[in-house]
Amino acid sequence: MLQTKDKAVVLLSGGLDSATALAIAKHSGFSLYALTFQYGQRHQCEVEVARQIARSIGVAEHKIIPIDMGGIGGSALTDLTIEVPKDREGLGSSDHIPLTYVPARNTIFLSYALAWGEVLGAFDIFLGVNATDFSGYPDCRHDYIQAFEKMANLATAAGTQKKGTFQIHTPIINMTKGQTILAGMKLGVDYSLTHSCYDPDRQGRSCGRCDSCRIRLKGFRDAGLEDPIEYVQGVVGAKKTV
Numbered sequence: 591m592l593q594t595k596d597k598a599v600v601l602l603s604g605g606l607d608s609a610t611a612l613a614i615a616k617h618s619g620f621s622l623y624a625l626t627f628q629y630g631q632r633h634q635c636e637v638e639v640a641r642q643i644a645r646s647i648g649v650a651e652h653k654i655i656p657i658d659m660g661g662i663g664g665s666a667l668t669d670l671t672i673e674v675p676k677d678r679e680g681l682g683s684s685d686h687i688p689l690t691y692v693p694a695r696n697t698i699f700l701s702y703a704l705a706w707g708e709v710l711g712a713f714d715i716f717l718g719v720n721a722t723d724f725s726g727y728p729d730c731r732h733d734y735i736q737a738f739e740k741m742a743n744l745a746t747a748a749g750t751q752k753k754g755t756f757q758i759h760t761p762i763i764n765m766t767k768g769q770t771i772l773a774g775m776k777l778g779v780d781y782s783l784t785h786s787c788y789d790p791d792r793q794g795r796s797c798g799r800c801d802s803c804r805i806r807l808k809g810f811r812d813a814g815l816e817d818p819i820e821y822v823q824g825v826v827g828a829k830k831t832v
């Protein structure tokens with residue numbers, strides 16, 4: 591497991607943020623190894639979207655790994671008996687953790703990325719967490735990322751044997767959603783390929799009312815752009831469809 595500085599493992603969900611992080615990693619000169627999880631999420635369509643994004647941006651390899659987080663439950667995203675919150679008050683507040691929080695999800699995903707990175711000799715891991723325009727998830731914060739990075743270098747053979755130093759890159763963590771969109775546009779990200787909705791309809795159209803949709807729509811408004819994806823009819827600020 592020799593260190594190869596030009597390799598990076600990138601967590602790719604299929605969403606706007608992770609697509610932007612992937613593009614930033616590419617722009618930074620890394621060879622990209624994308625990692626997507628099919629974890630029992632109700633918005634399964636994001637997995638196919640991730641495939642399309644990986645192809646459009648260009649990755650050396652894209653792994654899609656199944657994990658049964660639905661068997662654990664505890665989240666509206668993995669337990670169909672829990673309704674996805676819509677039109678929630680206090681959006682963007684860190685004082686309340688919403689029902690769409692998936693227990694320990696980023697820790698689990700980053701652990702897989704760390705393991706693959708150690709095998710590849712890739713000591714750089716990118717993910718598109720955001721602590722500015724977000725839903726209050728605890729595993730999107732600066733102190734969490736710093737703690738995981740420290741753990742990564744203590745818990746791996748490569749780290750303890752000083753073959754390299756693992757770095758967790760969070761290039762959009764301080765950006766607003768509008769700033770993220772503008773940064774991605776400059777790098778050629780095709781946001782029409784991305785999916786953000788937690789509760790799409792059977793045609794895969796975004797609901798426009800869950801936290802993720804509302805933050806996304808606000809981001810495009812703030813950027814002065816039209817969101818190119820399709821929403822259900824009647825969503826304010828969404829692309830008009832025939």
